[in-house]
Amino acid sequence: MGYPRKLTRRFRAFDNFAISFTIINIISGIFSSFGFGLNAGGPRILIFGWIGVSLMVLSVGAAMGEIASAYPTSGALYFSAGKLAKRHQGAWSWYTGWLNFVGQVGGTAATNFAAATFIQAFIAMQWPSYQPTAPQTVGITAAILLVQALANTYTVRLVAVLNRISVWWLLIGMVVIVAALALIPTHHQEPSFATHFANNTGFTNAIYGGMLGLLVTSWTFTGFDGSFHMSEETVKATVNAPRGIMRAITCSALTGLVLMLALVYAIRDYGRAAADDAPPVRILIDALGVHSAKFLLLIVIGAMLFCGLANMTSNTRQIFAFSRDGAMPGSRWWHSVSDRTRTPVKAVWLAAVCSLLLVLPGWWSHTAFTAVVSVNVVGLFLSYGVPIFLRLRLDDFQAGPWNLGRYGKPVAAIAVIWIALSNILFMLPQQYPVTPESFNYAPIALAVVLVIATAWWFATARRRFQGPVSYGSPDEVAAMDLI
Template identity: 30%
Template sequence: MSLTSDDAQLARLGYKQEFKRHFTPLEVFGLSFSIIGIFPSIASVLVYALPNGGPVALVWGWAVCSVFLMFITMALAELGSAAPTSGGLYYWTHKFAPERCKNLLAWICAYSNTIGNIASVASVDWGCALQLMAAVSIGTDMAFVPTTGQTFGLYAALLCCHGVVASMATKVLARMQKVCIALNVLLCLAIIIAVPAATPTEFKNTARYAFGGFANLYGWPNGFAFILSFLAPLWTIGAFDSSVHISEEATNANIAVPWAMMGACAIAGVLGWGINVALAFCMGTDIAGIMSNPIGQPMATILFNSLGKKGTLAVWSIVVFVQFTMGADMATTCSRQIFAFSRDGGLPLSRYLYRMNRHTHTPVNCVWFACAVALLLGLLAFAGPLAIGAIFTLVVTGQYVAYSIPIACRFLGGAPWAPGPFSLVRLGLPVALAALAWMAFSIAILVFPTTPAPTAADMNYTVVVMGGWLLLCVAYYYLPRYGGVHWFVGPVANVVVPAASDAASETEKDAADRYGETFERG
């Protein structure tokens, strides 16, 4: 049977076609754009921007971050165009890293990518749970104040719902994306237009305040407080690799993937800036009051002040629904990355995770594995009201470690560089250097605690969680006899293209014996 161009390209990368290619280029963009989920994401992390700069953080912090985030996106887009496979980051690492360290670097990259993606699922669903609880509080005129246990229970229910959705057939998931695009764009435009039009005079701010007002509620020096506010745009405009992980379900993947990444980042940057400017003009000046309001969500409080109870509930219902679709799409892309790493034997339960459901042709086991680990991360909420913030910073730090490794390895003298249809040509190195510098800077600032003198309740647990995860994955790699150093060889081909080889290599035969897989021969 003849292969399509996408299937042939995947075969040249070493893998047989196991997914159904139902995602069109527009739908690949839709998934990336949906996962960013501009307004719901801003609503989820506004709690980190307002007390660390107020209007200045909203407007100028967002603008600064958006520029540098495009450098990261372009560097990854170039790699995604050259080798579009669900493994993505660790596949590129192993291909381009120096021979002596490629296995270890690919291992660290894959585990960082895994925890970053799972933390993304956890943070999106936790944000959705908080938004639903805020809606109940508004609907009951603040008579209902949710407990941590109630919020966690709702969070667990959302994870189960997203597990079901992400397990559906690829065709169903693909068709959802057009609706997601429309809802996200319309919601952003509605906020930018409706909130300024409806806001009472007492909550409207002058241009001087909107573009230059500063608030600092946590005690850091003003300059550093402004930098700490970067968590909001860094978390909102992220998951650049989401389109890469569904590349084996996409048509024209080497073109669709890079343009989906860059298009989603650029549009999110522009629309997000417009939303933040609208908020800066319409939120009043009592930022401490917004943060301490019984509603429990700063964004919901701002909307309540501008639109009233009924208007807020109407808008908030759409916000919650869009956030729900974000969680479903994030669970989908997370499961594909786990499937790809399991295909190469990298995870402890690879034998069970590397299975395709015969009815939906999707990796259902990987979906539920991601949801189960995300549920465990949610237990951080019981450590204190600010401890759950670790899953938001864990998203950024985990992903940035995973992004940095292949971007750097691209220039370290591994396999010769063969660009895809999208190439930065001579700009590749300066763009990569800018991206690497920004990610190193971001990781450094995101491990700082909320206040200069933290207690156990308001400590930033990102160092503990991310550091512990990296230590465990390295310890597992070097574990005597059973560690990855004894058997992990990076990406393992499960199909051989005739032009490349007449027979499977010994490595491939070993892998076939290890996982009980029958390799396709050309």
């Protein structure tokens, strides 16, 4: 790919799969957004929407996997965008990289903020006199980011081990939660409950309300580009990186459907659960009692913490690669690698600090925090869509060992259409009446990012950034190899 090797290849095929599976994190994603789905479509959209959106996301993963096989670098999406563009390679690469960077930082911030929220919910269940506050949530989030940064600082091998543990935590945790919800309650909903439809969004159009419910699944299926970003640390990356993407999406789709069914059929009082501040916690308490709910809540919190760790690892590799090509302020700092651990330590702490900056508005306004991190999903999926769209336009795409053959273009076309549709949904109003508290700030957050990136591009970047840097021929790069 034209780079001297700085990072050690210690990720096996399972490790590569583990990071994307952990970032997708069905427990974290479903528990964080389940309440929104109860009010935007109900069980019908939660269950059948999960199946439909999973298939669409699988097409995105397959199209990304083809590109990962052809360009297995830490730069991943922005690198491949620069290589696939027919013209203006620097601009395509620039916008893709910044969308991916902001999306990943937002993902780390949002996941850890959710973990802090659930930690406080657990504390309040354990000690009823405890009153959660916004400053306490921000403080807990900051502590989580500190621990995750320390974990990412000390050797990629430790992160790989933690990601392996996280896979089993997720799978065993999912089995425990599902088994508890299936076996302990004396009452479950009737089979026909799967078709129950509810629209509590305030919009009178039921189709619109149901389509908003699809965002539950879309929110969950983010971050599978983590396997792509870890390519330079994965053995046989041209095959194992795309396989990691596909396996992570497939396993998450199947296990997530089981978890979704378990939660839906364990609902006792639909109205009470839908109106609760934390609907999944309310479902656990109603179905299992407080003590069992607290135990299961620990599983959920653990899953969220693992998710945040994997998010930061992926974010760090994107920062490392983007800086290596001179696209970030202080690039020479952020792409340096520790001689002892062979990890981009400075990039780790930049990722942690940027995530903390996004969390800080939550100190005084949850609405402000939502506005900042809402660009997470939009930014990520747009960064997924750009290289796939460019690959679709390219007639002479040089596929890697893992490819879709003649199905490559049709699958890429489906992926681009779905990304466009889902991003429109993410930017539409999600609750009526529209007030400062209920307003969807995703378009504004995205516009701010694009305006800054555009101003920066025309001011200085277009003269110094021409896309991914080539350090020389394969022989020349091998002579520079640091390991």
